[in-house]
Amino acid sequence: MAEADIRARRAAHKRLTFKEILRAVGPGVITGGADNDPAGIATYSIVGATAGFGQNWLLLLSTPMLIVVQQISAKVANVTKTDLATLLRTTYGARIATPAVLLMVIANVITMGADLLAMAAALQLLTGVKFVFWVVPLAGLMAYVTIFTEYKVFSKYLLWLVAVFATYILAAFLARPNWGDVLRNTLIPHMSFTPAYLLGAVALLGTTITPYLFFWQASGEVEERRGVDGMALRNIDISAGMIWSNITAFFIIVSTGAVLYSHHAEIRTAADAARALEPFAGPYATVLFATGIIGAGLLAIPVLASSAAFGVAGLAGWRRGLGRHAQNAPQFYVVIGLSFLVAMELAVGAVDPIKALFYSQVLDGVIAPVLIVLMILLTSNRKLMGDYVNGLPTKVIGWSAAAAMIVADIALAYQIATKGLPG
């Protein structure tokens, strides 16, 4: 074998040292904590409050699926050296790429609106000033931060605000749930074909395996110029981050299940959702919850707006990237600005923040399988991926993720058509 070939193979399959693995896992765990945006926190809380621990098995099932979907998003960008929207356009043409990307953009803008509402509701909890008065200043501040400042620097500090959600772990233990019940519901799958259960299942899958993260992951690989050499470390980083993200989600459900579901209490306001932290924080639960929601929103909303802009700019072939100055990529930044405007309009017009947060995640659950199917097809294409084409385990887990979400979507559509939406 030629020497260059041997070096190339060594570079692709080199053994990682324990130190390298530890260094790679650190940022991933922090980022994973940030993956739970306000809409995600609200969805997990509602699932815990309405179904108790009954949907924990879905979280366990979705963990390997989430890891695989994020890993293939990173891989396709590192091999083809471009973002998802551009790749969809150049591989499948505008007829397939445009609706796929537009679906993601619509879901992102609606989620942005819902996240803005959540932050405004959190500020209402802290200040007593009604949430509608917070929406416009919040949207303006975040549009400014996204367009005119370095998001990467800003996000490093916000991650510490989001770390408050780790307190759900303590709150879950202090709430003294029946751990036998929790384990049984986590390890043994069971279904209930009611509209409320299926709505929760679709929202839970949609907020876990969420479309904007695919685009954000791929665009991030391109911006960082990572390349195929570091993919093994990257996969460890992604796995650690996604596992941590789902561990946090698991304890949010356990905590809300133990505190709210067991007392048949519903979540109608942010203050209701904050009650799940009472076993840990007592009278300070509201402050802790509101702080976490504001941090999560400040972190997630610029990501949602940027992912939408990466999608539209990739479709149109415009200059793009948060590393570029606004004057150097004007259309990219105009899309970011427009998405903030529309999201703000949606947030001002909405009347029920909790419902808006939940239904935005149901929409994500409907859109995600379409994008997962396209991504598996892209990464299974030997012409595009060469030796980096998906292996059998990746294909099996990836297709299972798409199938699980499609089955849940169809069952939900059937139940709603025959029995109507739950009240």
Added chain:
Amino acid sequence: MQYVGRGLDDVDARRLRVRRPDSPRGVLDQTIISAYPNPDLAEYALGLLREHSPVAPKEAQVLASDRDAALDRLQDFAADVRKALEAGNGVLIIRVDEADAFEARELLDEDTRSLWTMATPPVPARAANGRG
């Protein structure tokens, strides 16, 4: 001491850093293919890449005919290139180190407004040379 921001003459260059990709060089190569409305524009894009980008292509060629031998090396991508050439487009093909491929693709895709740009999968540098 003068600091950054007071004008070009006063820039303290010790504070400036040009970030290069961490990927090892000389191990993998990648070929970037870009189609333009005509061969002149493809030549122009190549000139832009050579004069205004830190990327140094290991090989660069503008194709104007579907009988060019370079097409054989493109394997699965040859059909896309033939289709573009039949439509009268000019096609620019460059081979770069994998570490430079992000920058090269970005320049051809976004800055030169090519009709389309594709990247072949990374292959060992020697095999890409055709001397494997």
